[in-house]
Amino acid sequence: MDDGPAKLNIIPDHFQVPTSSQESPENTSSSITEPQTDQSPRSPHHLRTRRKLKTALMLSLFSPRRLSWVSGNEGQEKVELTVAEVESLRSELTDIEEREAHLKARVEHVDEVLRSARLSGYLYIRTRWEALPGEPPPIDDTEVDDWLPRFVVLHGECIFLYLLCTDLSPQDSTLLSDIIEVGRLPSFKRDDEIQYAFYILTQLGLRYECSSNSKIQVDCWLSALQTDCKLESDTSIPNVWIKM
Numbered sequence: 740m741d742d743g744p745a746k747l748n749i750i751p752d753h754f755q756v757p758t759s760s761q762e763s764p765e766n767t768s769s770s771i772t773e774p775q776t777d778q779s780p781r782s783p784h785h786l787r788t789r790r791k792l793k794t795a796l797m798l799s800l801f802s803p804r805r806l807s808w809v810s811g812n813e814g815q816e817k818v819e820l821t822v823a824e825v826e827s828l829r830s831e832l833t834d835i836e837e838r839e840a841h842l843k844a845r846v847e848h849v850d851e852v853l854r855s856a857r858l859s860g861y862l863y864i865r866t867r868w869e870a871l872p873g874e875p876p877p878i879d880d881t882e883v884d885d886w887l888p889r890f891v892v893l894h895g896e897c898i899f900l901y902l903l904c905t906d907l908s909p910q911d912s913t914l915l916s917d918i919i920e921v922g923r924l925p926s927f928k929r930d931d932e933i934q935y936a937f938y939i940l941t942q943l944g945l946r947y948e949c950s951s952n953s954k955i956q957v958d959c960w961l962s963a964l965q966t967d968c969k970l971e972s973d974t975s976i977p978n979v980w981i982k983m
């Protein structure tokens with residue numbers, strides 16, 4: 740029996756993945772000419788390709804324009820950028836840093852509010868004006884659904900109303916010294932959920948009506964406001980359900 744090498748049939752590309760008929764001619768030719776060893780995840784060709792794709796992905800975050808690749812002296816892939824493209828990247832990096840600083844300031848503001856405020860939380864708010872002497876009583880608009888969510892903060896000698904808890908500046912504010920009356924409002928149903936309500940009346944005749952689906956939250960606000968404003972407790976209004 741002859742065990743010589745003349746009977747060995749060596750097929751170098753036997754385990755190579757066949758190319759699809761829809762591939763471009765460049766991909767087809769490269770799959771035929773490249774040796775099987777370059778397909779290894781640890782081969783120099785594979786590592787260079789991964790670095791190239793990673794760099795292109797990072798740069799694509801800043802600019803959608805097509806980048807031109809050139810080969811360096813040591814066979815490394817590099818990117819050529821024009822002066823305009825470099826300035827554009829610097830401008831975009833500056834914008835990112837500014838947005839980061841703004842978001843950081845908003846987070847620090849929320850942290851400061853939660854640490855120093857006596858009471859804070861989201862409430863549904865709507866405003867009404869009391870009738871002046873000699874004016875007819877206001878129209879009954881109990882069923883008007885104009886409640887808007889606001890982040891309310893009781894801090895120091897003021898009540899601040901923010902659109903969102905992350906806002907740096909409040910939309911409205913009221914001095915505790917201007918509050919002349921605080922009391923409960925009849926509870927009502929909104930979206931099949933019971934809402935507990937109370938009001939804050941200022942000496943200018945502006946009345947803030949506040950509501951929440953948490954009775955504990957409403958009780959906390961009433962207790963804090965009555966204490967800070969040195970007002971008498973009002974518990975005479977019963978729970979009357981009004982469907983909105």
